[in-house]
Amino acid sequence: MTISKSLVVHAVGFVLATIYLAAAQLSHRFALGQPHLERPILLTLGLFALATAIYLSICFGLKRLQFAGSMKAFFLWGCLFRLILIPSTPILEIDIYRYVWDGIATSEGISPFRYPPIAITDAIETNSDDPSLQSLASVASNDPGVEQILRQVHYPELTTVYPPVSQAVFAAAAVTTLDKASPSARLVVMKSWIVAFDLFTWGIIILMLKEANLPINMSIIYGWCPLVLKEFSNSGHLDSIAVAFSCAAMLFVIKATKDVKAKKIQLPLIDAFAASTFFGLAIGAKLFPIIWTPLVAFVFWRRIGFAKASLCVATIIGLSALFVLPMTDYANLSDNRGETTSTPTSDDTDFVDLAPPQPDTDEGLKTFLTQWEMNDLIFLAVVENVRPSSSPNSPPWFVITSNTFRQKLNDRIAILFGTDIPFRFTRLLTGMMFVAIAFVIAIRASKATEAKTLLESTFLTVAWFWLLCPTQNPWYWTWALAFLPFATNRIWWLVSAALWLYYTRFWFQTHYTGQTVWNTSYAGTDFFDFVIPWIEFGPILVMLMLNWLFRNYSAYFAGFAKNISRCLSPGNKYNLSL
Numbered sequence: 001m002t003i004s005k006s007l008v009v010h011a012v013g014f015v016l017a018t019i020y021l022a023a024a025q026l027s028h029r030f031a032l033g034q035p036h037l038e039r040p041i042l043l044t045l046g047l048f049a050l051a052t053a054i055y056l057s058i059c060f061g062l063k064r065l066q067f068a069g070s071m072k073a074f075f076l077w078g079c080l081f082r083l084i085l086i087p088s089t090p091i092l093e094i095d096i097y098r099y100v101w102d103g104i105a106t107s108e109g110i111s112p113f114r115y116p117p118i119a120i121t122d123a124i125e126t127n128s129d130d131p132s133l134q135s136l137a138s139v140a141s142n143d144p145g146v147e148q149i150l151r152q153v154h155y156p157e158l159t160t161v162y163p164p165v166s167q168a169v170f171a172a173a174a175v176t177t178l179d180k181a182s183p184s185a186r187l188v189v190m191k192s193w194i195v196a197f198d199l200f201t202w203g204i205i206i207l208m209l210k211e212a213n214l215p216i217n218m219s220i221i222y223g224w225c226p227l228v229l230k231e232f233s234n235s236g237h238l239d240s241i242a243v244a245f246s247c248a249a250m251l252f253v254i255k256a257t258k259d260v261k262a263k264k265i266q267l268p269l270i271d272a273f274a275a276s277t278f279f280g281l282a283i284g285a286k287l288f289p290i291i292w293t294p295l296v297a298f299v300f301w302r303r304i305g306f307a308k309a310s311l312c313v314a315t316i317i318g319l320s321a322l323f324v325l326p327m328t329d330y331a332n333l334s335d336n337r338g339e340t341t342s343t344p345t346s347d348d349t350d351f352v353d354l355a356p357p358q359p360d361t362d363e364g365l366k367t368f369l370t371q372w373e374m375n376d377l378i379f380l381a382v383v384e385n386v387r388p389s390s391s392p393n394s395p396p397w398f399v400i401t402s403n404t405f406r407q408k409l410n411d412r413i414a415i416l417f418g419t420d421i422p423f424r425f426t427r428l429l430t431g432m433m434f435v436a437i438a439f440v441i442a443i444r445a446s447k448a449t450e451a452k453t454l455l456e457s458t459f460l461t462v463a464w465f466w467l468l469c470p471t472q473n474p475w476y477w478t479w480a481l482a483f484l485p486f487a488t489n490r491i492w493w494l495v496s497a498a499l500w501l502y503y504t505r506f507w508f509q510t511h512y513t514g515q516t517v518w519n520t521s522y523a524g525t526d527f528f529d530f531v532i533p534w535i536e537f538g539p540i541l542v543m544l545m546l547n548w549l550f551r552n553y554s555a556y557f558a559g560f561a562k563n564i565s566r567c568l569s570p571g572n573k574y575n576l577s578l
Contacts, residue, residue, distance in 0.1 A: 009070045012058060013077030019051045020081050020229070024088035027234065031089050032152055036510040044091060045500055051226040052497045059221050059493060071206075071216050078202070078223040085233035086191050089184075092506050093235035097152040100186050102160050103170030104146060105136055112167055113327055117156035148183050164323050165245075165284035166238045169193055191236040197244040198232045201482055204247040209485060211254045212452040218485040227496040231475035239475050242286035243482050249278035249289075250458055250483075253296060254451045257303045269308055272300055276312040280319025288479055290320060291465050294438050295457060298446035373423065373470040375502050377537040379430055380529075383470070386410070387422035396530045423470070430468040437464050452486055459483035463492060467537075474499040491543045501536040504528065 026044050090096055102112040110132050123130075123137035124147070140147040162170075173190045181189075202223045206216045222228060231237045252275035279296065282289035293316060300309030373379065381398060388406045389395045395403070410421045417424040438461050445457035462480045466472060477499055484492060505528040508517060517527040 006070050006073050009073040009077070012054060013073065013080070016051055016054060016224075017077065017080055017084060019047050019054075020084045023047045023051075023091075023234075024084055027088040027091050030091050032094070036506075039506075039510075041092070041503065041507045041510075045503055048226050048230060049497070049500050052500065055224050055226055056493060056497060058224065060490070062215070062217055062220075071219075074217065074220050074223065075202075078220070079199070081224070081229050082195050082198070082233040085229055086195060087188055088234050090187070090235045091230070092503055093231075093237070094152060094154055095238075096187055096190055096236040097149055098154070098160060099162070099166075099170050099236070099238055100149050100173070100183075100190050101146075101153050102162060102167055103172075103174035103190070104139065104149070106167050106171035107174040108136060108139060110136060111326060112160045112162075112170075114159070116159045117150055117153040120150060121156065143180055145181055145183050145186065149186060152183075161327075162238060163284050163286060164326050165281050166241050166286060169197075169238070169241055169285075187236065191233060194232050194236045194238065194240050197240040198228065201240065201244045201247050204244070204251055205482060205485060208247065208251055208254065208451070208455060211251070211258070212450070212455060212486065214452065214485070221485045221493070222481050225481055225496055227474055227499060228478055228481055231478055235475065237475040237478070239286060239478050242282045242289055243478055245278050245282035245285055246289045246292070246479075247482050249275045249282060249292075249296075250455065251275075252278060253299060254454060257299065257454070258451070269304065272304055272308065272312045273315060276315035277319065279316045280323065283316070283320040284323030287324070288462070288465070288476075291434075291438060292458060292461060293317075295442040295445055295461055298442040299454065302446040375472045375474075375505075375533060375536070376470050377472075377533040377541070378468055379426060379470040380533060382429060383422050383426040386425055398530075398534070427470065430470075434465055434468045437461075455483055455486035456488060459487050459492075463487075467541075472502075472533075472537075474502050489544070489547060491540060491547060494540055494543075498536045498540060501532055504532060 023044055026040050026047070030039055030044075098117075101117060105112045105115075115133055115136065119133060120136045120140060122128075123133050124141050128134045128137065140150045160167075170190070173186075173193045176193075177186050177189045202219060205219045205222055209216045209218055232240045252271045256269075256271035256275060275296065279289055279292065293313065296316070297309060297313045300312050303309075304312075373383070384396045384399050385401045386406060386409060388410055389399075389403050413425055414421055417428075441457045441461050445454050448454060448457075459480055462483065466476055466480060469476070477495060480492075481496065487493075505525055508528045509525050512524045512527065514523060516523050520527060520531070522530055
């Protein structure tokens with residue numbers, strides 16, 4: 001029976017709004033410069049965990065309770081949650097300072113890929129002969145708010161890693177910010193732009209649900225997700241830009257395949273090119289949407305023909321190259337980048353050593369792709385079983401290979417990978433695993449005729465990509481959350497709850513520096529790196545594996561049990577019963 005549950009929605013919305021108001025109030029104690037030991041990390045995480053438990057209860061009850069006619073209430077409360085968190089101080093995240101600075105540089109007509117922030121801060125103190133560099137230094141020195149933003153950018157010795165489409169949004173935020181605005185006001189403007197893309201994504205999800213003949217109320221799996229609210233409305237992560245364009249692209253992919261069924265001759269190609277354009281924009285906002293290229297290619301090749309599909313794929317690749325090119329223009333201009341011999345302290349940039357690579361280059365993107373590792377499990381398990389130990393008696397607890405084997409393996413593959421052999425080898429291995437998974441998913445999706453199957457394949461592609469990455473930041477999961485409403489396996493819903501454990505790393509970092517944690521052999525962040533990911537992702541991976549085994553072999557075992565039962569039945573002439 002379909003029951004109107006508007007009153008329930010409003011009651012739950014009120015409770016969640018109260019929780020977010022409390023979190024927003026606590027957020028001010030995370031302001032830069034606040035003593036780290038006094039930050040209410042566990043209390044704040046507890047609030048978000050409570051919100052997640054309530055959110056999951058609503059999500060799991062969507063099908064059974066059938067919140068008919070409640071979409072307007074869901075959407076209004078979702079907007080209110082975002083409005084509550086936008087003015088709040090970013091909690092345990094400072095990436096947004098880089099966005100704001102990049103936007104200021106771009107709005108001045110200077111490429112943000114040209115100079116690392118440390119070069120500008122040096123130019124403020126010592127005049128530079130470079131006109132562009134000195135121009136940026138003047139902008140910062142003439143506006144205390146801008147200079148404060150500049151000095152809070154973490155890893156200032158590295159150039160920006162964010163592609164041009166995102167840079168355009170950063171510049172738009174800078175242009176729409178009042179002159180001499182305070183740093184907090186600049187953050188609010190930037191987050192408002194980020195949330196605009198977030199709400200656009202929610203709208204596209206509703207349209208995709210309609211195309212898939214699914215209840216639009218399922219869109220709250222994304223729209224009410226506390227992780228989405230924290231990462232976009234509070235922290236202001238740029239991923240909402242790429243996610244929005246990716247969702248728009250998949251909507252047009254669905255429309256193109258639908259037009260083919262309806263035998264509309266012109267529309268499939270138009271929609272296919274629209275999808276390709278949006279995918280190009282998505283890749284230009286953040287590089288990860290390129291993982292969907294095989295899926296789109298296989299679907300288009302089967303639905304609209306090889307020639308037209310090849311043109312669409314060429315469009316995606318061409319736009320991607322066009323957007324990535326500016327990121328490489330300044331790769332070799334090392335003389336313009338300033339000194340990089342020192343790294344900032346945590347007092348300057350707030351937990352800058354959270355993901356502490358030791359860069360041998362000042363190219364931000366290269367450093368990220370070849371050195372960054374954080375909050376991973378599958379990648380961690382492989383790389384530590386490949387990496388030789390400085391002391392054979394002290395490898396991580398889950399290492400099962402001998403140090404002799406690891407050393408010999410590294411010696412043999414050294415010629416292929418040069419420096420940082422374990423990381424690069426593991427990246428190649430997990431990359432090959434993902435490529436195999438992506439192509440299997442793409443082939444299966446190309447044979448399906450329902451929009452729901454295509455969208456679930458989209459989710460599975462990005463979900464497994466994320467699980468195999470060396471960097472599994474919580475905001476990266478938002479790439480998958482937009483397509484989570486189409487996942488038939490509800491185990492995936494639990495990932496956004498488990499990811500709150502990521503933020504305990506800050507707590508271990510501040511409370512257990514230099515001392516072991518809970519009678520283990522690991523101190524501070526080492527405990528997080530080698531123990532917490534197993535708690536965070538281990539149960540989910542086990543459940544996914546058991547679910548896969550049951551789904552694929554339940555029919556086999558049922559048939560086997562049935563045959564045994566027949567053999568044991570009294571009426572069977574081959575009765576084997578005793």
